[in-house]
Amino acid sequence: MRVNRIGRARGRALTGLLAAGLAFGGTAAAPAVALPRAAAQPAAECSAAYRIEQRLSTGTTWRMCWRYDTHAGLVLERVSYQPPGETRPIKVLNSARLAQIDVPYDDGSVEYSDLTGAGFAQGLSAMTPAECPGGTIKAVKVPNAPDPRHPNVNGLCTTTRSRGHAYRMQSDTGNKVYQAQGKDLLIYTVNKVGWYEYITEWRFQDDGTVNMSIGATGSLSPFDYDAGDGRGWPIGKGARGYATSHSHNVFWRLDFGLDGSSGNRVEQYDSRVSPPARGAQAPSNKTTRTEITKELAGDAQNMRWWRVVSDTGKNKDGHARSYELVPGASSKYLGHDFTRHDVYFTEYNRCEQFASDNLGGCGRGAGKSVDTWVNGQTLTHPVVWVNVGFHHIARDEDQQPMPVHWQGFSIAPRDVTAMNPLTPPALAGQNGRARSGS
């Protein structure tokens, strides 16, 4: 499932704002205007070779450091975002990376932990220049590379792509159309595990949204054409070549450092629709906020979402800066406690590194998967673990090579800037109650 362009436009037209009427119970943003803080440390503390800095043509700059971990593969750290009009980078993440790819086969024959058991990171593949159009391919030193004589692999692509409209608005007067074509910074690697090749893609949009996805391609396992018990799909001629169905349960680990601080809180929002009240023309919808103060294993539901809110950082409207989790499509695998929930919020602990088959040493008796780390600790520095499942029932088209199938999710800024970060200067005054005459 491809998740770019989710964008969640959410009817951001000005009339939408007037009609929204979200009741925050008086506990939301206190509209005192915060003075911009003095410029903190530079956002990218690493050598130039390990820095990715991209100013997109729409004026937004993303900055981060990268390194390559023996098991997690690509790790992006100290990630910051600076849209036009902001005088300094706004830190978003301390660190972002994969936390597991769990692959159980439907016939119960086998289950792989691709990151912590099958050498996902060791399988970094060199890219040809054509695979990174318009970009740069960086050399990555791969620990324990299968061929120790060649530890450097040309395996990290950074490039930019257009994503179509960032916005469009017809002026109230004259023929003016305000429109901008959005640009994204794209960062990806290809990791080979067995016959599968995983494209790990990070897409940083000029409007502050970040999409993270895994695309699986390569080949189906040639040794798994024996699903004789009805748990496969025939992909050879006639009723032959049954490829065994399986799941890819992918986990991401996000450590937010909003506005340069690890002190963040988590909120959950739920909206409930009720039938029309007497005299009302339409059903009504009430949104409630729940403060998540202790560790949580969360389940996606209709009209439910979460956000991570900065304890300290505010935008120019005086609203607390936050990032919202935007779920992607998921086929949740109910076979394990660690795959049973869509998101986990745990208090930061350096030894909690992988969502299952964790390798970090957390002490005698400590659990080895993320579900066991949800045990009532108060959240002061929440780490977010997102689980997105894909159930792969092969089809004839999966040969050969297998077309990329995607799974992932997004995080979108909520009140990081006081307005649309790409607002053109002519509309910069239109913050709050709409005026006519744009």
Added chain:
Amino acid sequence: MAPGVVERAPAEGAKGKGGDPLTDDEIKRAERIALTRPQFAAGEDVEGRKRPQRLTVDLAEPDPDHLDDPHAPRRADVTFYDYKDDALVTRTVDLETGKVERTATQHGVQPPLVPDENAEAARLLIADPLGAGLKADYKDATGKDLTSPGQLMLTSIVYRASPGAQPAVLDRCGQHRCVRLFPKVPNGSWIDSRSFVIDLSARKVGRLS
């Protein structure tokens, strides 16, 4: 659009800065600090030599109080496997002070195998009667005899025992370090060896039904 430009691997200095990956010098230094002589003498590697098996050296995850500190010390997690008592040992080393800050010892935790371990697993399989199929397939593919792991490209997946899923000889896999190999003829075909599990701790090979 133009094809991507391939950058040359960056020249590493002696020391990295901030969040840089560990340099080769730092990796060697971290290993030296983590493996002082008594540990060195007490351990055992995959080939049974008197030293623990080196697995990985990575930049350590920061302590909570270092997370928002741009000048946090660079630290490394040095991980090795001691085949003598089947222990995964991670030592966190401060690269500036040269001190070991903590040691975590775990049993039953099996990270992916490193190339030396894959080679040893293949060596055991080739030498075992259960390796006959692998050798026959290799000969079919190349016309040559398979006598050493260097003739194969090797990747592998850790194997853990489940109740009733394997013969008794493999029942301790998980506590023991066990593996299934995915051998490939260089520039040639894969050889299906998934039914064979090599227990590197016991130096035995078993067959899954």
